[in-house]
Amino acid sequence: MASPALLKTCFEVMHFTGASRLFRSQFQGVGVVFCLHHVCPGGGVERGFSPNYQLEYSPDFLDSVISLVRVRGYDLISVGDVKERITNPAAYKRPFAVFTLDDGYRDNMIHAAPVFRKHDCPYAIYVCPRIAEGTAEIWWRALEAIIAGSQRLDIEIGGVRIDVETGEDVQKQQAWKSIFPLLKALPEYEQRIWIREACEQQGIDLGAYCRSVAMNWDELRLLNSDPLCTIGAHTLNHYAVARLSEDDARREIADSGRIVGGQLGEVIQTFAFPYGDEPAAGPRDFAIAKDAGYVCALTTRKGVVFPEHASHLHGLPRVMLSGRYQKLRYVDALISGTPLALLNRFRRVNVS
Ligand SMILES: [Zn+2]
Secondary structure, eight states, X not given: OOOHHHHHHXXXXXXXXXXXHHTHHHHSOSEEEEEEOEEOTTTTOOOSSOTTXXXXXXXXXXXXXXXXXXXXXXXEOOGGGHHHHHHOGGGOSSOXXXXXXXXXXXHIIIXXXXXXXXXXXXXXXXXXXXXXXXXXXXXXXXXXXXXXXXSEEEEEETTEEEEEEOSSHHHHHHHHHHHHHHHHHSOHHHHHHHHXXXXXXXXXXXXXXXXXXXXXXXXXXXXXXXXXXXXXXXXXXXXXXXXXXXXXXXXXXHHHHHHHHHHHTSOOOEEEOSSOSTTTOOHHHHHHHHHTTOSEEEEEEEOOBOGGGGGOTXXXXXXXXXXXGOOHHHHHHHHTSHHHHHHTTTOSOOOO
């Protein structure tokens, strides 16, 4: 994985040398699917100890990305039209862009939906029933809260004992760097047990946090009444399905669509894999999503979409917008496809 500093340098070089423009026609593919999370004023700016800030973007940044994509000649389409655009590319002269937001945070309704409406731009929100019901463990935020609220931590995780001072921001950042990878690496069910116990010890109410940041079913139904909005499924519990047994993965993938659809009174057509990178979702899971009846499924494997994805509609790549790179020239370089082609060693399809 390239470091953020290296990636930034790569984007700058591409921008200032014109490399991204030069190779645009070769690498930009037939379209791009953006992946976002939180949209909130001041979002994406590191403020003291805020290790999840890269999952946030400001509404102004979203506004400018949509404008940029339009200026670059993209059709802004609904995720429901992606299959047609991939399987029938000759019928369309312009590339497509799709905006998707994962997890169903309330800030999407408050701060992102007005921006999409201003641009008449379709968008999709991927929802986990347990998050909408306020019973899921949003563990990466919970860990942030645990470290933020502590002066010292003495914990054991995955057989590793960590005993550190956490009074200062720099100590909190160090603690995050030590604990986050260990927590992420725990098997899915153990990870949730660990965070529940740690929250209990620190007096953090996981359910209250979940309910404070996530849209409930009433809010999702309201948002779904907007013709620009499509709601998709994102597992029941926000698990990395590749790390589950086949039966459990099947239940998470298929039942989430059934439950979301039941709540909204419609059939859910598309699915997004939580985390979505290679360790979180693989070929077995793409096949399960297909069996479950979804028209397409989205990963966060990095890439733009090519006609070759017609045979891999359940492992489509996305371009993740990171709060860390809230500059239009980075987005411009990304959608040219050039840095992604380099990253994928010029493979157009990465589904293995
Ligand atoms: Zn997610």
